[in-house]
Amino acid sequence: MARPKEFEKDAALDAATRVFRERGFAGSSAADLTRAMGIGRQSLYDTFGDKAQLYRAALARYTAQETEAHLAALSTGPRAVDGLEILLARVRAKAGEPCLAVGAVCEFGRTRPELTTIQVAAERALAAALAARLGEAQDEGDVAPGLDVGEAAAFLIAAIPGIRIAGRRGAGAAQLQALAELALRALR
């Protein structure tokens, strides 16, 4: 019977993700990646296929984790609007860190269908959940009744890279707080 792999695939993938977030795809060498992942070149190619497939796997995992955390935040709090605020709070908290999803769009746009598929699916899931929650917030009087919840959801989704880019540019916690507050103010 075969010798099992000595490394944890997900842990290695998370390490690769950190490298890709910092340096992008083109800026990360296979040597950078294997060093960060703590595995041999052979293991990288054997487990993931090649550098592009590793990136795809990293983006899929990162996007799934972010969406899950967004949805968890969204479901928090007694009122629906609390969830919206908590979602934006976690975006603010991470705003200084590079975002793999934003980086992927900047680096590739929609030129890589295998990456676009991941991004589109994640955005749809988040948009649907946001629209539902925004509807509840309307019922609770926290969001303007006439507002199109689909448009409002897309607006909050667009606010995420806006806040993250502001964070990377050096905006402080108070400034990011103000951005989040104004984003929600748009919905009142």
Add this chain to the structure above:
Amino acid sequence: MARPKEFEKDAALDAATRVFRERGFAGSSAADLTRAMGIGRQSLYDTFGDKAQLYRAALARYTAQETEAHLAALSTGPRAVDGLEILLARVRAKAGEPCLAVGAVCEFGRTRPELTTIQVAAERALAAALAARLGEAQDEGDVAPGLDVGEAAAFLIAAIPGIRIAGRRGAGAAQLQALAELALRALR
């Protein structure tokens, strides 16, 4: 007396800018750049120094042009709020195209002081102009009187990458229009 250059520096720089916008710094090779610029590699190194300095020059020129266009848009229209709308309209119009400024932040963050300097200066200029215009809009009753115009300016600045990323992700004209409208709605 020396032989004059056979190429237009600014035209060559604009061609380099297009390459850097599409592929980023790491993803653009010197061969890509010289081919697009229509010059020899010796001319590239002679005129710009090296690839990093070329990128710096491209970012400086791109940022100056964008800021100038933003300010021109901002000054348009009988009411101050018209300028805000026209500024966002031009952001929407270009949203599908890669933005060098956003790409630079994604790729480098604030790790390159020579790039950060350019970005900070441009943002300050735009923020000051936006704050002034927002003050006028308050006087004209188009923006909420109690709103902090500094925060509102930062919010509109953050809306720019938000809209551009949405555009790169495939958002259509109507969706981008809705994003812009909601951004302005935040200020009312």
Add this chain to the structure above:
DNA sequence: GAAATTTTGGAACGATCAGTCAATATCCCG
């Protein structure tokens, strides 16, 4: 103990990288 697989890490492959070099070409002033 053997079969099966993983790991290690050097070597290699073909390509590409950023930047340099030298020969040639060209401009313009005296």
Add this chain to the structure above:
DNA sequence: CGGGATATTGACTGATCGTTCCAAAATTTC
């Protein structure tokens, strides 16, 4: 018109790239 100064051309340099190959050693499990 010639020479000084610069521009252009395209080959070249040393390094690195992503990926594959290889063989020895290690490890797991039956």
